[in-house]
Amino acid sequence: MPELPEVETVRRQLQPLVGGRRILGFRVMPGAERLLRGRPAAEIDALLTGRAFATVNRRGKYLGLHLDDGQVVVVHLRMTGSLRFRQRGFEDEPFTRAVFDLDHGDQLRFVDVRKFGTIDLVERMEEALPKLGPEPLSDEFTLDAIWHAFRGRHQPIKAALLDQRNIAGIGNIYADEALFLSRLNPEAPAGSLRPSERRTLHAAIQRTLQDGVAHGGASFRDYTDVDGAEGEQQYFVRVFRRTGEPCDDCGATIRRIVVGGRATHFCPKCQPVRQRTRKVTSNRPKR
DNA sequence: CGTTACCTGAAA
DNA sequence: TTTCAGGTAACG
Numbered sequence: 001m002p003e004l005p006e007v008e009t010v011r012r013q014l015q016p017l018v019g020g021r022r023i024l025g026f027r028v029m030p031g032a033e034r035l036l037r038g039r040p041a042a043e044i045d046a047l048l049t050g051r052a053f054a055t056v057n058r059r060g061k062y063l064g065l066h067l068d069d070g071q072v073v074v075v076h077l078r079m080t081g082s083l084r085f086r087q088r089g090f091e092d093e094p095f096t097r098a099v100f101d102l103d104h105g106d107q108l109r110f111v112d113v114r115k116f117g118t119i120d121l122v123e124r125m126e127e128a129l130p131k132l133g134p135e136p137l138s139d140e141f142t143l144d145a146i147w148h149a150f151r152g153r154h155q156p157i158k159a160a161l162l163d164q165r166n167i168a169g170i171g172n173i174y175a176d177e178a179l180f181l182s183r184l185n186p187e188a189p190a191g192s193l194r195p196s197e198r199r200t201l202h203a204a205i206q207r208t209l210q211d212g213v214a215h216g217g218a219s220f221r222d223y224t225d226v227d228g229a230e231g232e233q234q235y236f237v238r239v240f241r242r243t244g245e246p247c248d249d250c251g252a253t254i255r256r257i258v259v260g261g262r263a264t265h266f267c268p269k270c271q272p273v274r275q276r277t278r279k280v281t282s283n284r285p286k287r
Numbered sequence: 288c289g290t291t292a293c294c295t296g297a298a299a
Numbered sequence: 300t301t302t303c304a305g306g307t308a309a310c311g
Contacts, residue, residue, distance in 0.1 A: 061306080078305090078307075079294090079304065095296095155288070218305080221304065221305070222296095262305095
């Protein structure tokens with residue numbers, strides 16, 4: 001659930017909180033061992049104890065908590081994970097799966113109802129990352145990058161946006177929102193976008209993600225920040241989880257369909273199925 | 288490509 | 300009781 005804006009919000013909060021702080025220990029709660037993908041908890045505890053956190057960065061939906069010796073704790077929140085910065089002894093949060101004990105009695109807690117989230121300790125951040133596309137809010141996210149990623153693909157544009165190998169950090173909320181802003185039908189084949197449509201989509205992706213960051217992320221169900229507070233972006237969405245409501249722009253009823261196995265929300269009037277351009281070859285049966 | 292599995296709780 | 304969930308990896 002946490003997508004780029006939510007993870008970026010956490011990163012910004014975490015940096016001043018944990019930067020320079022000494023680690024006194026690390027442990028994983030019983031039954032949650034699977035959140036560690038590589039080494040066991042005892043080994044991580046041994047490697048972390050006595051070290052200090054330095055900077056916190058983000059790549060796509062991954063957080064990198066860098067240590068003073070160059071190692072990196074790589075965290076992915078998946079669907080329901082969250083990081084909480086709390087004083088030791090402050091109300092035990094249910095579903096706490098792992099705890100970093102810090103100096104001055106503080107704790108960084110990893111809380112995750114569904115246990116899909118992951119924590120990795122690696123020498124270099126890339127070791128813990130799958131192949132990821134460009135960062136959408138950086139200079140490496142170019143029109144050319146979109147073109148290369150989508151060229152020749154019959155896959156629905158919605159599915160292509162969710163594929164982290166194309167662009168890193170977009171999830172279900174911001175994919176639907178970016179497509180609405182672009183007036184593109186979620187089921188349009190990714191490779192069918194014309195240059196003007198790709199340009200519009202590029203700008204819409206950046207705008208919707210920037211808005212998300214500006215509002216501290218979206219809290220529809222589980223997402224909360226490092227203090228347990230909710231984001232505000234859910235009050236600004238145009239289509240996401242607004243099935244049956246009137247479109248802000250045209251009043252048509254927002255619809256919910258399933259694309260690529262994911263709930264997809266769109267305005268059927270603002271985001272119509274594009275008419276096939278007339279062309280002799282388009283009379284071939286659809287396959 | 289689409290579908291299923293991974294988990295667990297909240298909402299319908 | 301059933302359905303649904305902001306993500307991804309592993310299927311077929």
